[in-house]
Amino acid sequence: MTTAVTxxxxxxxxxxxxxxxxxxxxxLEEWEALWTDDAVYHVPVDPDADPRTHMSIVFDNRxxxxxxxxxxxxxxxHSQRPPSRLCRSVTNVEVLGADGGxxxxxxxxxxxxxxxxxxxxxxxxxxxxxxxxxxxLRMAAKTVVLVDADRALxxxxxxx
Amino acid sequence: MTTVDxxxxxxxxxxxxxxxxxxPDRVHGSIYTDPDVYARELERIWYATWVYVGHAxxxxxxxxxxxxxxxxQQVVMTRDKTGAIHVLHNRCSHRGNLVCDADRxxxxxxxxxxxxxxxxxxxxxxxxxxxQGYGGSRARAELPGLGVVPRVESYRGFVFASLAVxxxxxxEHLGAAAERxxxxxxxxxxxxxxxxxxxxxxEVTANWKMLVENETDGYHPQFVHSSxxxxxxxxxGALYSDKSTAVTRALGGGHTENDLxxxxxxxxxxxxxxxxxxxxxxxxxxxMRATYGSETADEIMxxxxxxxxxxxxxxxxxxxxxxxxxxxxxxxVQHVTAIQFAGAPDLNRRxxxxxVGSVGPAGMLLADDAExxxxxxxxxxxxxPEWLDLTRGLHRERxxxxxxxxxxxxxxxxMRAMWRHYRELMT
Numbered sequence: 401m402t403t404a405v406t407x408x409x410x411x412x413x414x415x416x417x418x419x420x421x422x423x424x425x426x427x428l429e430e431w432e433a434l435w436t437d438d439a440v441y442h443v444p445v446d447p448d449a450d451p452r453t454h455m456s457i458v459f460d461n462r463x464x465x466x467x468x469x470x471x472x473x474x475x476x477x478h479s480q481r482p483p484s485r486l487c488r489s490v491t492n493v494e495v496l497g498a499d500g501g502x503x504x505x506x507x508x509x510x511x512x513x514x515x516x517x518x519x520x521x522x523x524x525x526x527x528x529x530x531x532x533x534x535x536x537l538r539m540a541a542k543t544v545v546l547v548d549a550d551r552a553l554x555x556x557x558x559x560x
Numbered sequence: 561m562t563t564v565d566x567x568x569x570x571x572x573x574x575x576x577x578x579x580x581x582x583x584p585d586r587v588h589g590s591i592y593t594d595p596d597v598y599a600r601e602l603e604r605i606w607y608a609t610w611v612y613v614g615h616a617x618x619x620x621x622x623x624x625x626x627x628x629x630x631x632x633q634q635v636v637m638t639r640d641k642t643g644a645i646h647v648l649h650n651r652c653s654h655r656g657n658l659v660c661d662a663d664r665x666x667x668x669x670x671x672x673x674x675x676x677x678x679x680x681x682x683x684x685x686x687x688x689x690x691x692q693g694y695g696g697s698r699a700r701a702e703l704p705g706l707g708v709v710p711r712v713e714s715y716r717g718f719v720f721a722s723l724a725v726x727x728x729x730x731x732e733h734l735g736a737a738a739e740r741x742x743x744x745x746x747x748x749x750x751x752x753x754x755x756x757x758x759x760x761x762x763e764v765t766a767n768w769k770m771l772v773e774n775e776t777d778g779y780h781p782q783f784v785h786s787s788x789x790x791x792x793x794x795x796x797g798a799l800y801s802d803k804s805t806a807v808t809r810a811l812g813g814g815h816t817e818n819d820l821x822x823x824x825x826x827x828x829x830x831x832x833x834x835x836x837x838x839x840x841x842x843x844x845x846x847x848m849r850a851t852y853g854s855e856t857a858d859e860i861m862x863x864x865x866x867x868x869x870x871x872x873x874x875x876x877x878x879x880x881x882x883x884x885x886x887x888x889x890x891x892x893v894q895h896v897t898a899i900q901f902a903g904a905p906d907l908n909r910r911x912x913x914x915x916v917g918s919v920g921p922a923g924m925l926l927a928d929d930a931e932x933x934x935x936x937x938x939x940x941x942x943x944x945p946e947w948l949d950l951t952r953g954l955h956r957e958r959x960x961x962x963x964x965x966x967x968x969x970x971x972x973x974x975m976r977a978m979w980r981h982y983r984e985l986m987t
């Protein structure tokens with residue numbers, strides 16, 4: 401079902417920039433609050449495969465997003481101790497269309513991650529499903545297709 | 561004065577060094593960092609013993625193929641038109657080009673993109689363009705085909721290969737570990753595992769042996785994984801505690817396991833080991849009871865899945881299967897997939913979901929294991945105190961009814977056994 405786009409490019413960009421800033425800063429509660437109750441966070445290995453029957457790098461429903469955040473909050477998530485130093489840019493933002501009441505927004509993300517291990521450059525195409533809930537913009541779905549998703553990847557335990 | 565005759569051809573300084581670095585109760589840090597040791601591991605272990613390559617279900621149809629690895633070696637596992645499985649080196653016999661670049665597919669032959677030489681999926685040379693340059697097509701008999709891995713055998717669909725022409729059979733190599741694969745397969749109402757869920761590949765900056773040791777180290781979960789255990793209400797932590805009735809077992813041949821089944825039996829709930837109530841997977845439970853009868857089916861579903869490390873590279877951890885691939889002395893890739901049981905679609909979906917949450921670069925368990933491997937690798941490069949201690953539980957080791965050495969859930973029985981086998985292979 402496709403209905404009208406309800407979020408314009410400017411508002412979508414502002415949302416994506418804010419989300420990026422919160423994730424970089426490990427502002428965990430604020431980042432978590434951006435999701436809708438039925439949210440899906442997906443980092444596939446193969447974007448054409450069914451994530452219910454195939455392996456993904458991340459495939460979180462709303463409950464598991466909460467678990468991921470809580471794990472970071474314990475302070476004992478060793479792969480984030482100390483936290484990665486992150487800086488990401490979000491570019492190529494386009495409003496791609498509508499899906500039900502959601503506005504579908506495409507973008508490109510590039511993240512520089514610095515750890516003791518070394519520096520990793522994570523790059524991928526992102527699709528957000530944005531929805532207005534009680535007047536506030538929220539993400540109902542976020543899919544990040546990494547350029548090298550099907551290759552061997554180092555640990556990636558920050559919020560992509 | 562006595563003199564010792566030394567036959568120069570029989571001295572092996574590296575073997576002497578390795579003997580001094582791998583002791584029954586400790587190993588030296590350099591065993592994880594020395595490029596000469598790594599080079600010998602490739603020759604003596606990865607290119608000599610049986611190494612897990614793939615599963616028959618990854619090439620279900622005639623002419624299916626899938627790219628796989630034996631350590632740093634790139635190979636192609638093929639099923640020919642008669643159904644036989646081959647493991648071929650991915651290297652053209654003409655100029656050395658990679659002949660297969662797709663990850664998987666279906667093809668009776670492979671054509672090298674460089675000069676068009678063509679090979680059957682058995683490795684045989686089929687053709688070479690402008691063949692007059694070789695005196696005509698009859699040169700086919702003299703020109704080489706693809707390198708064929710000389711020994712390929714499978715057990716319950718698990719395909720192993722050995723680059724050595726001679727050696728023990730796969731069954732001899734597996735020894736008691738074979739029964740653990742039986743135990744895994746029994747969890748399918750059709751008695752078979754299928755690896756159809758695809759792979760996540762996780763690269764770590766660590767020596768491969770760090771991973772092998774960790775797989776059946778029952779001492780670390782409470783510490784490395786406390787973050788997730790504390791918030792998810794997972795019962796895994798308790799399995800690896802001082803109170804646990806689980807045992808760590810040396811199966812011979814460097815194979816080891818954490819046998820959690822005593823704890824699963826104590827729990828006594830079918831599929832309790834998987835944390836999945838029967839009511840959520842009624843079709844699976846019904847199929848199991850139809851196949852095995854209620855009593856046996858319940859026993860199988862209570863006992864659960866194995867947690868076994870088959871040396872050097874196959875790790876079955878209840879619901880997931882890992883394949884360890886060394887790339888360099890300090891680089892290793894862990895390939896992982898969710899185990900899928902033939903005839904169990906409702907269970908399989910849950911296993912994918914559970915597995916994806918746990919493993920891989922972002923996994924709530926494995927990301928932290930990987931962090932430990934990498935910290936360890938940086939640690940052992942430091943000069944003091946040189947040795948890694950392996951004494952945990954040495955004083956309380958026992959021999960079980962099957963003649964296997966066992967320790968408690970958190971003892972380092974498995975590591976000592978792995979190193980004993982390693983020393984034999986390497987010296």
